[in-house]
Amino acid sequence: MEMKEKELRRRMVEICRESFRQGLFTGTSGNLSVYLEAGEMLITPTSLRYDQMEPEDIVRCDLEGKVLAGARQPSSEWRMHAEVYRACPQHKALFHTHSPYATAFAVVHRSIPAVLIEMQLFLGGEIPCAAYATPGTREVGLHAVTCLQEGAGACLLANHGVLAVGEDLEQARLRAEYVEDAARIYHYAAALGEPVTIDRL
Numbered sequence: 319m320e321m322k323e324k325e326l327r328r329r330m331v332e333i334c335r336e337s338f339r340q341g342l343f344t345g346t347s348g349n350l351s352v353y354l355e356a357g358e359m360l361i362t363p364t365s366l367r368y369d370q371m372e373p374e375d376i377v378r379c380d381l382e383g384k385v386l387a388g389a390r391q392p393s394s395e396w397r398m399h400a401e402v403y404r405a406c407p408q409h410k411a412l413f414h415t416h417s418p419y420a421t422a423f424a425v426v427h428r429s430i431p432a433v434l435i436e437m438q439l440f441l442g443g444e445i446p447c448a449a450y451a452t453p454g455t456r457e458v459g460l461h462a463v464t465c466l467q468e469g470a471g472a473c474l475l476a477n478h479g480v481l482a483v484g485e486d487l488e489q490a491r492l493r494a495e496y497v498e499d500a501a502r503i504y505h506y507a508a509a510l511g512e513p514v515t516i517d518r519l
């Protein structure tokens with residue numbers, strides 16, 4: 319195995335464990351991937367607890383879901399990852415969580431309005447909510463692409479969770495963290511009064 323792949327697997331697992339401790343992931347939900355050249359990706363395995371995941375559990379597969387390396391099956395959301403890589407070649411890593419405050423917005427099919435400068439800087443402003451599709455289908459990815467093609471750094475997936483994109487794993491992860499932070503702050507602010515969006519300042 320190439321050094322680069324080895325290092326990516328190690329970093330993916332490290333980030334998974336940290337994100338699990340941060341509460342971005344619960345149980346086995348959520349998944350992340352890194353795009354490699356030639357239509358291949360490294361992706362977390364399906365249904366494995368993050369605190370038990372090791373670098374060799376990461377799966378290398380193509381965009382048709384064919385496993386090329388690894389003894390496990392890829393995340394059940396591999397089709398979503400594949401559709402985003404197909405449509406948005408500028409994105410090289412994807413981070414999918416069910417982080418609770420952001421997912422609450424997804425459950426009521428509401429975008430998170432741009433209320434913080436960090437949302438502008440890291441996410442491109444408002445975090446849109448993509449239309450519902452059954453988890454595991456390619457439609458989840460196709461609906462997300464509709465939002466992402468308008469320049470968003472992340473979107474919500476209706477009744478499901480969050481999808482953050484990046485030019486690398488570090489950026490996708492940072493965006494997933496900011497999505498949850500924005501959702502939590504918006505939620506607190508809405509309990510106090512009417513949140514003011516930054517375009518009105």
Ligand code: 13P
Nearest residue numbers: 347348349364365393394
């Ligand atoms: P996997 O364990 O198959 O990655 O699925 C978890 C999930 O988040 C589905 O949306």
